[in-house]
Amino acid sequence: MKKNRLFENIVHGIFLILGLITVGCVLLITVYLIISGIPAIREIGLWDFLFGKEWASTAAEPEYGILPFILTSVYGTAGAILIGVPIGFFTAMYLSKVANKKIRAVIEAAVNLLAGIPSVVYGLVGMLVLVPAIRDIFNVPDGASLLAAIIVLAVMILPNIIKVSITALDAVPKEYEDASLALGATPTETFFKVSVPAAKSGIAAAVVLGVGRAIGEAMAVMMVAGNVANMPSLFESVRFLTTAVASEMAYSSPGSLQRNALFSIALVLFLFIMLINATLNFFLKRDNSHYKEK
Amino acid sequence: MKKIISLLTVAMLIVCSLTGCGGNKEAVATDGSTSMNKVIGALGEAFEAESGITVTYNAIGSGAGIQAVQEGRCDIGLASRNLKTQEKVNGLEGTILAYDGIAIIVNPQNPVSDLNVESIAKIYTGEIKNWKEVGGNDAEIVLIGREAGSGTRDGFESITDTEDKCKYRQELTSTGDVITTVASNPNAIGYASLASVKDTVKPLTVGGIAASEETIKNGSYVVQRPFVLVTKKDSALSESAQKFFDYITSQAANDIISDAGVVPAN
Numbered sequence: 001m002k003k004n005r006l007f008e009n010i011v012h013g014i015f016l017i018l019g020l021i022t023v024g025c026v027l028l029i030t031v032y033l034i035i036s037g038i039p040a041i042r043e044i045g046l047w048d049f050l051f052g053k054e055w056a057s058t059a060a061e062p063e064y065g066i067l068p069f070i071l072t073s074v075y076g077t078a079g080a081i082l083i084g085v086p087i088g089f090f091t092a093m094y095l096s097k098v099a100n101k102k103i104r105a106v107i108e109a110a111v112n113l114l115a116g117i118p119s120v121v122y123g124l125v126g127m128l129v130l131v132p133a134i135r136d137i138f139n140v141p142d143g144a145s146l147l148a149a150i151i152v153l154a155v156m157i158l159p160n161i162i163k164v165s166i167t168a169l170d171a172v173p174k175e176y177e178d179a180s181l182a183l184g185a186t187p188t189e190t191f192f193k194v195s196v197p198a199a200k201s202g203i204a205a206a207v208v209l210g211v212g213r214a215i216g217e218a219m220a221v222m223m224v225a226g227n228v229a230n231m232p233s234l235f236e237s238v239r240f241l242t243t244a245v246a247s248e249m250a251y252s253s254p255g256s257l258q259r260n261a262l263f264s265i266a267l268v269l270f271l272f273i274m275l276i277n278a279t280l281n282f283f284l285k286r287d288n289s290h291y292k293e294k
Numbered sequence: 295m296k297k298i299i300s301l302l303t304v305a306m307l308i309v310c311s312l313t314g315c316g317g318n319k320e321a322v323a324t325d326g327s328t329s330m331n332k333v334i335g336a337l338g339e340a341f342e343a344e345s346g347i348t349v350t351y352n353a354i355g356s357g358a359g360i361q362a363v364q365e366g367r368c369d370i371g372l373a374s375r376n377l378k379t380q381e382k383v384n385g386l387e388g389t390i391l392a393y394d395g396i397a398i399i400v401n402p403q404n405p406v407s408d409l410n411v412e413s414i415a416k417i418y419t420g421e422i423k424n425w426k427e428v429g430g431n432d433a434e435i436v437l438i439g440r441e442a443g444s445g446t447r448d449g450f451e452s453i454t455d456t457e458d459k460c461k462y463r464q465e466l467t468s469t470g471d472v473i474t475t476v477a478s479n480p481n482a483i484g485y486a487s488l489a490s491v492k493d494t495v496k497p498l499t500v501g502g503i504a505a506s507e508e509t510i511k512n513g514s515y516v517v518q519r520p521f522v523l524v525t526k527k528d529s530a531l532s533e534s535a536q537k538f539f540d541y542i543t544s545q546a547a548n549d550i551i552s553d554a555g556v557v558p559a560n
Contacts, residue, residue, distance in 0.1 A: 058442040059458040127471075132478050141434040142463050142479060223471065226464040227441065237464050247467045251328060251353075251443030258443070 030270070037267030040064070040260035049264065055229035055239075057248060057258045064261045066244070066268065072232040073241045073272070076146060076221070077214040080153035084214075085207055087154075088161030092206075095162070096169035097191050108166075115159035123223030126152045131224055138235065144226035146238045152220050157210035164209055168202020169195055201284045208280040212273060218242035241269040322538045325352040326359020326372030329445030330521050333392060333554035334372060337542045340550050344541070347534045360386065363524050369535035371524030374449065388522040391542060392556040395488040395510040395518040396450050399473065399495040403480045406430040408499045411516055415454040417483065420461040425481060436463045438475050438484035450485045453517050485517075489555035510557045521556060 041049050044064045052065015091111075095104050126148060134143035172195045180190040196203070218240070226237025227247055239247075245262050252259040324334055331353055338349030354362070356373040360381055363371035377388040398414060400406060406428055409417070416422045417435055426432045439462040440447035446469065451457045466472050469490045476484040477494035484495075488505050491497050497505055500517050509515035523539065525531060531539060541547060543560055551558040 056442070056458060058448075127474065128478060131475075135479065141481060142436040144464050144475070222467060227467070228462050228465050237462070239465075247441040247465070248443055250467075251441070251445075 033263065033267045033270055036260065036263040038264075040257055040264040041267075043257060044261065044264075049261075050268070053231065055244070057252075057261065062257070064257070066241070066265055068229050068231050069239055069241045069244045069265065070268065072146065072225075072238040073215055073269070075232045076149050076153060076225075076238070076240060077211055079146070079150035080157055080214040081207065081210055083150065083154035084157045084161060084210055088158050088206070088210070089165055089203065091158075092162045092165030092169060093191060093196075096166050097187075097195065111159050111162050114155075115163070119156065119217060119220040120223075122152055122156055123220035126220060126224040134235075140235045142226070142237070144224055144237055145235045146225065146232055147234050148224040149221045149238070149240070152224055153214045153217060156217060156220060157213050160209045160213055161206045164206035165199070165203050168199035168206070171202065172198040204280060204284055208276065211276055215269070215272060215276070216242060218246045222246060241265055241272070245269070320346075320534060321348045321350055322370065322532075322535045323350050323352075323368040324359075324370045324372055324538075325354050325362045325368040326524070327356040327374040327445075327521070328353040328443065329374045329394065329448055330372045331445065333521065333551055333556055336550050336554045337547060338538075340547070341538055341541050345534075345537060347537065349538060360524050363526060366526075369531055370539060373522045373524050374445070374519055375452065376520055376522060377524065385527045387525050387527040389525070389539075389543060390520045390559040391523050392521045392551050392558050393510045393518050394445075394449055394521060394556045395505050395507075395515060396446060396453070396485050397488045397491045397497040397505050398483065398485055398500060398517060399476050399491060399497050400483050401476055401478075401480045402494070402496045404430060404496065406498070407496065408502055410501045411454055414500070414517075415456050418451075418454065418456050418460045431481075433481045436479055436482040437461060438464050438466065438472055438479075438482050440469075440472065440485075441465045441467050446485060446487055449519050450517070453519055487555045488557075489552070507557050511559070520559070 044052075049064055049066060050070070051067050052063060053067050054063035054065045055068060056063045091107070095107055099107065127144075130148050130151060131143035134140070134145065134148055136143075138147075176194050176198055177190050180194040181187070185193065221240050222243040225240065225243065227239045227243055228237040229239045229244070230236045232238050245266050248258065249262055252262060322338075324338075331351070334349070334351050338351060342348055351372075352368075356375055359368070359371040360373055360377070362368045364381075364384060364386060371386075373388070374394065377386055382388075398409065404425070406425060409428060413422060413428055417428070418437055418439075422428060423435060424432065425435055437460065439450075439460060442465070444467075451460060464475060466475060469486045472484045472486050473490070473492055473495055476482045488497075488510070499505075500515060503509050503514050503516075505515045505517070510518045523543070525539070530536070542551075545560060548558040548560065
């Protein structure tokens with residue numbers, strides 16, 4: 001008996017340590033980002049940094065304003081969500097409630113495959129197919145633009161949205177739907193008025209994951225967006241927060257204001273992601289308590 | 295090759311004993327041009343493998359590198375431009391290590407095949423916006439460039455005198471991306487180091503002269519710049535620094551220099 005207890009304690013201890021590794025990593029990254037991100041913001045000034053419209057880090061008179069990056073990241077993510085969420089949501093709905101087993105198996109396999117494609121491949125296909133296509137279709141001089149990035153991001157977030165939404169929709173108790181059908185509601189009415197509200201928090205979680213993936217993606221976006229620090233506009237070359245860090249990091253010399261400013265951008269991106277998570281957590285929690293009251 | 299090196303070593307030892315330089319440190323400090331990162335990195339590695347002496351490199355920019363030599367903070371300064379008269383008067387000496395040739399590339403479908411430096415500069419600063427102004431099709435010119443801090447961008451902009459004035463449509467992070475993009479857009483123009491240009495794009499002649507190792511070396515192809523080793527004229531290098539200097543300016547280093555994408559000067 002005593003031996004057993006000891007063994008249990010040891011196992012618990014090991015689990016605790018393993019769990020703390022994750023926490024440790026988050027803490028380490030947070031602390032590191034804050035320490036290396038603050039000096040440049042201090043030197044440039046918070047207002048000039050966040051709301052400056054010019055970024056010219058290597059110019060003779062350098063400018064470090066990241067408003068174009070922030071707006072581009074926000075617009076790009078919003079655009080990707082706008083395109084990706086409806087497609088992903090209805091796909092999940094179809095797969096979970098309507099499709100027969102065979103079709104579901106085939107489409108789910110395709111979705112899983114889509115999730116496994118490395119982002120550099122998305123970028124390459126976007127660069128070689130999508131960018132020239134946008135140039136021809138919209139008759140613009142060059143296709144590398146915010147639009148190209150939005151389309152690539154929308155495709156990239158699809159698997160996340162579909163998979164998480166399916167899980168949520170599958171988890172809706174069959175009794176709810178049966179009851180609705182028994183009361184004379186059509187299947188479509190049942191899906192939208194019973195299944196979806198019951199799976200609401202799961203679907204919201206799918207959207208968060210989509211936002212998180214879209215705002216954090218660098219590689220694919222870097223290859224299709226053109227990377228010029230313009231204010232965002234659909235057919236203009238733009239630079240995201242992620243690509244701003246990634247594209248200049250290699251050449252910036254350690255300790256320079258440029259390098260520090262890149263860390264500050266990373267810090268801003270990090271805060272963005274924390275903000276998104278916190279907001280959605282808030283909504284999800286409110287959602288749950290709402291249900292309990294009922 | 296070993297013979298040459300041993301001969302050089304002997305020669306250097308004699309020089310050292312004459313001047314009495316006490317170079318006992320086993321590291322060579324090279325500071326300067328960010329563009330020379332690749333070539334100095336490759337040379338340093340090869341030198342270290344051969345002699346066991348480490349070579350350190352700080353990418354602080356040509357100007358700062360020259361100043362560092364002047365103040366004795368490093369052994370060899372690296373500059374991606376020729377020394378100015380004032381710098382020479384101050385007792386510095388430049389030895390050209392290699393030439394960095396930058397090819398101006400367009401899509402193979404583009405009828406334009408020659409531009410001069412002035413029109414290239416005007417195109418990149420946005421003064422010339424349409425290909426028909428330089429004898430091409432009626433289409434907007436799409437400017438492809440590299441990201442801030444890139445050695446190729448720095449080189450291109452300093453040669454064409456367009457620093458901080460270029461109105462890029464795309465800033466890409468690798469030479470490969472620039473070539474792919476120019477190859478896929480019929481109205482694009484880009485620049486890339488000569489060694490990496492492929493058949494999928496068309497290199498322009500500049501002022502009628504095609505870029506080649508020869509035209510870069512004799513200076514007739516103008517979109518190029520020298521990679522200069524900066525040393526002090528009147529004080530000798532430390533033993534290990536001199537060894538490194540001799541090694542990288544010898545014929546033996548030429549292959550390494552070519553592999554780094556630039557044209558060896560010697």
